Amino acid sequence: EVQLVESGGGLVQPGGSLRLSCAASGFIFSTYSMNWVRQAPGKGLEWVSYISGGGSTIYYADSVKGRFTISRDNAKNSLYLQINSLRDEDTAVYYCGIVGGIWGQGTMVTVSS
């Protein structure tokens, strides 16, 4: 069964950091480009970041550039998102997935003092 499972979310103070993880199974992870998208409470979906299958090509949304870092470990079938300098507006459910494909169940990040 093709599956993506996110973890690492939580409550963090403004200016803090978190590392989100996404564990993939059921497909050849290294052959797929991966993405993070997020959804603030009651809002629509926002694309956040992209990484190619080999990890050599990376893109970010302007809203997170310089603060978020996407990475992957194909040996561990895992995708990561390091999020630094968190702001109130980063509060959202973060989903990992494949554009035009499957998405995980999400992990909640809450930024609050």
Add this chain to the structure above:
Amino acid sequence: DIQMTQSPSSLSASVGDRVTITCRASQSISSYLHWYQQKPGKAPKLLIYAASSLQSGVPSRFSGSGSGTDFTLTISSLQPEDFATYYCQQSDSTPFTFGPGTKVDIK
């Protein structure tokens, strides 16, 4: 950046109705357009990829059409489980923008 718009933003329909949702891109995206269904508290679920290809396991009452800038998602006969929010997303170029969503609820 490519801007995506959807219409309507919401609609009320009855079981058995034919429903059409439109998605428009601010510039040509060929067929790099995907449709998702999302229910409250759940992850987006892929319905249609590459504008018109039905994802495996998705009922055949869902269909997609279009290319370039104008796209349509059609539900031929609305079922109770179809009440949800629908999003389009383009993958022609980053940022891979989503439309604002269309909420389909019960009339």
